[in-house]
Structure formats: C-alpha cells, structure tokens
C-alpha cells in the first residue's frame with residue numbers, strides 16, 4: 001500500500017513538473033511598438049459627413065422587398081459632392097445601379113492592388129423599436145462626442161473613413177505605390193448578391209488578385225477580454241459557413257376531436273428537441289488556437305498552465321468556451337430552428353409540419369456533416385431531412401496569420417493602439433468579403449473601432465474618436 005501511495009505521489013509530482021515546465025517554456029511575449037498618433041488627425045468635418053450619410057435611408061428591407069432607389073441615388077450624389085477630389089480623379093465603375101468600385105492607380109503597376117471594402121446599405125429599424133431610441137434612428141445626431149443612428153457602426157463609419165482618408169491624401173497630391181480599389185456594396189445586409197458578388201466577379205474575370213482585401217468584421221474589444229487588462233484587436237481571417245436544413249413530417253391528419261397518439265406536429269416537435277439536445281463536436285480550430293496563444297502571455301499563471309498543456313486540458317478549455325454563446329459559436333457548428341410551419345385551422349389536425357434550422361458551419365466541417373448530424377439526432381424515418389441549396393455557403397478558406405497581409409495589418413494596429421494584443425478570429429456572421437475568399441488569400445476583416453454598440457439594434461452609435469482612428473488607419477494602409 002505504502003509503495004502505491006509513494007508511486008502515486010511521485011507520478012503527481014512528475015505531472016506537476018511537466019505542467020509547470022511547459023508553462024514556463026512557453027514564454028512568448030506580446031510585441032511592443034512605439035505608438036504613432038499623428039495619423040488620427042481627421043478632417044474636422046468627418047463627423048459631420050458621417051452624420052449626413054446616416055440621414056440618407058439606404059435601407060435593405062429584405063430579400064424580396066424593393067429598395068427605395070431615390071435614397072440610394074441621394075447617397076450617390078452625397079458622395080460625389082462631399083468628396084470632390086475622388087469624384088474628379090478616381091474612375092468609378094457601377095454594378096447593378098448602386099454598387100461602386102473606384103480605382104486609384106498606383107505608381108507601380110507590378111504590385112498587386114489593395115481592396116478597401118465597405119457597404120452603404122443598412123438594416124431597417126422596427127417601428128416598435130423607434131421609441132426606444134435615445135435620438136430618432138436616422139437623425140445622425142452628434143451628441144457627447146458620439147454620432148448616433150442606423151448605420152453609424154454597420155457600416156457607414158467605414159464608407160466615410162475610407163472616403164475621408166483617400167480625399168485627404170488626394171488633396172495632398174499623394175499617389176500610392178500600389179493601386180487601391182475602393183469597393184462599396186449596396187446590398188450586404190441581404191447577402192450582397194447584386195453588389196459584392198458582381199464586383200468581386202469583375203476582379204476574377206480580369207484576373208486582378210488583390211494582396212489585401214479589407215472589410216468589416218473585427219474590432220478592438222476591451223469588454224470580452226477585460227481580465228487581460230489590455231485592449232484586444234481581433235482580425236477576422238475566416239467566416240463560418242451557412243446552410244438551412246428543412247425538416248418535413250407528413251402524417252395523415254383529421255378531426256381534432258379524435259387525435260391519434262402522434263401527429264405530424266408531435267413528431268416534428270420531438271425531432272427539434274432531439275437536435276437541440278446535442279451539439280456537433282467541439283473543435284479548437286487553428287484560428288482559435290492562435291488566438292489563445294496570443295492572449296496567453298497576459299493571462300494568470302494558472303490559466304497559462306492550462307493553455308500551455310492542452311494535451312491534458314483540452315476538455316477544460318472547451319468547457320469554458322462553451323459557457324458563453326459568443327465563444328460557444330467559435331468552437332461549434334451551431335443549429336437553431338428559425339421557421340416553423342403547420343396547421344391551417346384550429347379544429348383540423350394538419351397532415352404536414354415543417355421546420356427550418358439555420359446552421360453556421362465551423363471551418364473543418366461541411367454542410368453534409370450537418371445533414372448527417374441532423375439525421376442521426378432525429379433518428380426517425382418519418383422526418384425528411386433536406387438541405388437548402390439556394391443560400392448554401394460552405395465555410396470559407398482561412399487567411400493565414402503568417403501572411404504578409406495579416407502581418408501588415410497587425411503592425412499598423414500595434415503602432416496605433418497602445419498596449420494592444422492582436423489576434424486572428426473567426427467571423428460568426430457573414431460579410432461581403434466572402435466573395436473574395438477562395439480567390440484571394442488575403443481577405444481580412446477589421447476596423448479599429450472600439451466596443452461598438454447597437455448595430456442591427458437600438459441606439460447604434462460610434463464615437464468621433466473611433467471615426468478619426470479609422471480614418472488614420474486607412475491612411476496608414478494606403479501610405480504603407
């Protein structure tokens with residue numbers, strides 16, 4: 001007995017030593033750069049311009065609903081008159097009436113160009129939500145050093161910041177080394193099928209392979225990473241896939257006064273419960289792994305020990321990440337019912353019940369994996385399972401965090417945000433830039449705005465300092 005205890009004691013000691021040695025050996029540090037704030041001096045009118053842009057109601061209502069073309073025309077006139085240097089000097093192509101690509105020719109045509117993207121459309125404000133806004137939702141009010149209104153964050157801040165930076169540089173008679181394309185879509189909020197899809201195709205058709213495609217998505221976050229006591233800049237390097245799965249149950253209905261033990265609705269209901277009871281297997285993707293690696297130096301010793309010994313603590317880390325819905329979505333393919341249809345009359349048992357699940361697919365898994373998971377979870381042949389093909393999008397290719405594009409962006413962020421940690425991350429929503437993925441290996445999602453509030457919701461707003469920082473950021477990219 002004594003021998004066993006001794007052996008166990010020695011084994012535990014040895015394990016502890018291995019854990020500690022692994023932690024200490026893992027002594028990667030966070031890079032330090034001298035911060036240069038000189039880029040952040042924006043045109044004093046930039047905030048005014050963003051305010052004016054918000055007041056133009058470029059709303060994407062829905063896939064099948066028409067847009068108000070008068071507002072989109074107004075927006076075109078607004079950019080033409082607000083940015084006269086761009087209007088006079090940069091040739092513009094128009095795609096499907098309201099999406100634009102400007103070309104700023106660089107000195108060296110042998111260099112691959114950069115693409116700066118943003119979208120001009122916004123989501124609507126629900127009538128019931130309007131009274132909950134602090135200011136009218138399309139007022140563009142400037143209050144407390146903040147610009148308020150639908151589109152302030154998503155994504156007119158980027159449209160205006162790109163325009164301001166280019167206009168200022170043109171005024172200074174600056175010419176970039178490489179060609180810069182400015183791409184503005186008009187239907188990102190309804191999947192970019194007429195805007196980004198078309199203009200990205202133009203790049204493909206002309207075999208123009210950008211060395212950087214920069215779009216919305218990542219930001220500077222101090223809230224979710226408060227424990228690190230440093231701002232965290234996350235650059236999107238890939239996007240989850242998108243698939244809808246339809247479940248259909250057909251069982252003869254009848255009079256509701258004499259129900260059989262199981263109806264189509266009952267069977268569908270059970271299928272939904274069974275799918276929701278489980279999740280597809282969790283995975284720490286290479287992107288999340290790198291993110292954890294980069295935050296590690298700022299974590300406590302205990303956390304560092306866990307992160308440096310994933311061979312032992314993988315389950316612990318996954319369990320932690322599963323606790324919040326945001327981080328859970330980073331390690332799982334998600335599945336949630338979003339539409340249910342059945343029944344026509346209160347006293348008729350319907351013979352058909354249908355549900356649609358919306359799934360966001362993790363890189364490394366496919367839409368077929370999702371279908372197989374659903375069939376297995378449902379485990380009932382009466383439930384027909386079919387994936388929709390119309391909106392199907394497999395997970396995107398991943399831009400390497402070792403790529404020149406990532407390194408360039410990273411350096412600019414280190415130079416403009418004191419004490420920042422920069423890390424790659426996985427976009428759980430979809431953006432216009434996905435149309436470039438697979439064609440360019442340099443698609444990244446980031447703008448240096450901090451803890452943005454209210455996008456797609458109530459009181460969308462952005463600080464004037466965020467706008468100025470973003471103008472400076474684009475200038476640095478253009479100036480290299």
Ligand SMILES: [Zn+2]
Pocket residue numbers: 119154155188216
């Ligand atoms: Zn957006």
